[in-house]
Amino acid sequence: MRLLAIGFPLPNAEIDNYNVFTAPSYHDYDALFIDPASITKTARDLVESGTEFEAFDGRPVLNAPTSASAVSGADQARRRADETRRLLEAGGIVVVAARPDAIQGGLYGFEGLDRYHWLPAPAGLSWGAPYLRPAEGKTVRIVSEDHPMAGMLREFRKEISYRATFDDRQAEVRRSGRVIASGGAGVPIAMEFPVAGGRVIFLPAFTESSYSRSELAQALVDIIRRLDGRELASDAPFWVRSLALPGLEQVEAELDEADAAAIEAQSHASAVRERHDTLARHRRLLWEDGAPFAQSVIEALRLLGFAVTGGAGEPIELLNEGTRAFVEVESSRDQVVEWPYIRLQRRLEEHLLKDGELLKGIVIANGQRATEPDARHEQLSTPLQVASQNYRYSLLTGQDLFSLVQRVLGGADNAALTGVRRRIMSGAGPISFEVAVGEAEEPAPDAGPIF
Numbered sequence: 001m002r003l004l005a006i007g008f009p010l011p012n013a014e015i016d017n018y019n020v021f022t023a024p025s026y027h028d029y030d031a032l033f034i035d036p037a038s039i040t041k042t043a044r045d046l047v048e049s050g051t052e053f054e055a056f057d058g059r060p061v062l063n064a065p066t067s068a069s070a071v072s073g074a075d076q077a078r079r080r081a082d083e084t085r086r087l088l089e090a091g092g093i094v095v096v097a098a099r100p101d102a103i104q105g106g107l108y109g110f111e112g113l114d115r116y117h118w119l120p121a122p123a124g125l126s127w128g129a130p131y132l133r134p135a136e137g138k139t140v141r142i143v144s145e146d147h148p149m150a151g152m153l154r155e156f157r158k159e160i161s162y163r164a165t166f167d168d169r170q171a172e173v174r175r176s177g178r179v180i181a182s183g184g185a186g187v188p189i190a191m192e193f194p195v196a197g198g199r200v201i202f203l204p205a206f207t208e209s210s211y212s213r214s215e216l217a218q219a220l221v222d223i224i225r226r227l228d229g230r231e232l233a234s235d236a237p238f239w240v241r242s243l244a245l246p247g248l249e250q251v252e253a254e255l256d257e258a259d260a261a262a263i264e265a266q267s268h269a270s271a272v273r274e275r276h277d278t279l280a281r282h283r284r285l286l287w288e289d290g291a292p293f294a295q296s297v298i299e300a301l302r303l304l305g306f307a308v309t310g311g312a313g314e315p316i317e318l319l320n321e322g323t324r325a326f327v328e329v330e331s332s333r334d335q336v337v338e339w340p341y342i343r344l345q346r347r348l349e350e351h352l353l354k355d356g357e358l359l360k361g362i363v364i365a366n367g368q369r370a371t372e373p374d375a376r377h378e379q380l381s382t383p384l385q386v387a388s389q390n391y392r393y394s395l396l397t398g399q400d401l402f403s404l405v406q407r408v409l410g411g412a413d414n415a416a417l418t419g420v421r422r423r424i425m426s427g428a429g430p431i432s433f434e435v436a437v438g439e440a441e442e443p444a445p446d447a448g449p450i451f
Contacts, residue, residue, distance in 0.1 A: 003015045006034040006039075007042070011214045019053070020077055026080060027083045035096075035099070036101075036115035037102075040113065061073050061076055080118035083118075088200070096119065098165075101114055102115055135165040135189075137189075140183065142154060147192070149192075150180060151219075153190060161207045162205060173188075180192060180203075282299065285297065285401055286402055291312070293331040320422075325359055326344060328347070328364075332369060334368065335380065338381060341388060344361045344362075361391065362393065362395075365384070367379025369398070380430065385429060389428055395427075404436060
């Protein structure tokens with residue numbers, strides 16, 4: 001059994017200790033123990049203090065793009081998400097010292113690095129508010145006596161000082177997790193969640209005190225062995241394999257073959273799942289709201305060949321043939337009214353006053369998002385359409401953008417995509433799918449009162 005500890009050194013022959021930048025791939029281990037506070041601390045050391053880190057392959061870790069001789073800190077941090085998912089999909093165990101989520105800025109290529117970007121969560125749940133909340137306390141009450149972690153929590157009770165709690169009033173928390181221990185008023189401070197075929201176990205943080213780290217490390221190793229279904233018996237001596245048992249050698253060969261086939265099947269399933277999820281996400285253009293809808297718009301625009309920046313709470317911009325444009329998005333259960341136009345106008349005016357540059361404006365709006373696409377009528381309000389025409393902002397619906405995605409995935413050539421991008425960048429007012437692909441002429445402007 002191999003255990004990797006990140007950000008919380010644990011002296012033990014079966015534990016490798018690293019940080020998020022220096023560690024080998026997480027999925028090279030059976031289990032992972034991590035203090036999420038170390039992620040933002042390590043990033044801050046790189047960004048603000050210029051601390052030098054060396055990746056596992058010997059390259060220096062820099063706050064800069066990856067090159068042949070150095071690796072980007074952002075790339076090192078981002079890859080941990082896929083590695084953790086792979087570990088969990090293989091039935092691995094991830095033990096987390098529960099901390100409130102926090103963000104560290106300034107990391108080139110990963111502005112907004114947070115403490116839990118690497119850790120997948122059950123459907124409908126995230127490792128932040130309102131599910132995981134900041135807290136401070138020392139009360140520890142064991143709730144699940146039969147859980148292997150219960151004994152360790154009891155043994156090291158005096159060294160525990162929890163910094164986060166789970167809100168069990170949230171249905172997602174109750175449905176997905178099992179409470180191991182609670183603090184005052186019965187608020188959960190230790191929980192287990194099944195994720196992607198593996199286990200994610202949150203424990204309260206351990207304080208820096210006089211207790212033996214080696215004792216804690218050994219206790220953790222023993223518990224993870226039990227969680228992993230491994231017995232605590234001693235390893236068999238080297239000479240045992242030389243003792244013949246009729247039929248055993250053939251069974252061992254079959255087992256090796258079966259294990260290899262299982263690994264190959266798991267790898268294939270993961271690759272197919274990734275392709276499936278990448279394609280299926282485009283459907284969110286038709287029904288999602290907020291940040292997921294904005295991210296779907298970004299992915300669709302990139303598929304069309306635009307260079308897009310922003311997203312994840314940042315303003316969206318795109319570039320095509322040297323021309324920049326600001327993009328605003330909106331998705332609503334009802335008709336989309338003028339708010340995206342107002343936000344876009346303010347952004348463009350502020351940029352003009354600050355930099356003296358007049359940019360193109362594009363609005364992508366998804367009205368009546370809960371209604372089947374063919375049954376939607378008048379998704380966009382008249383003021384929004386007229387304002388877009390008057391100010392020469394291109395206006396597309398999520399439905400038409402989805403149709404463009406279908407055209408791209410169906411095999412549209414580069415010349416056709418160049419035409420689509422140019423029509424979007426030069427449009428004024430509503431641009432239908434037929435206009436965007438050149439199958440219809442853009443209607444003449446029908447300027448009039450906005451409101």
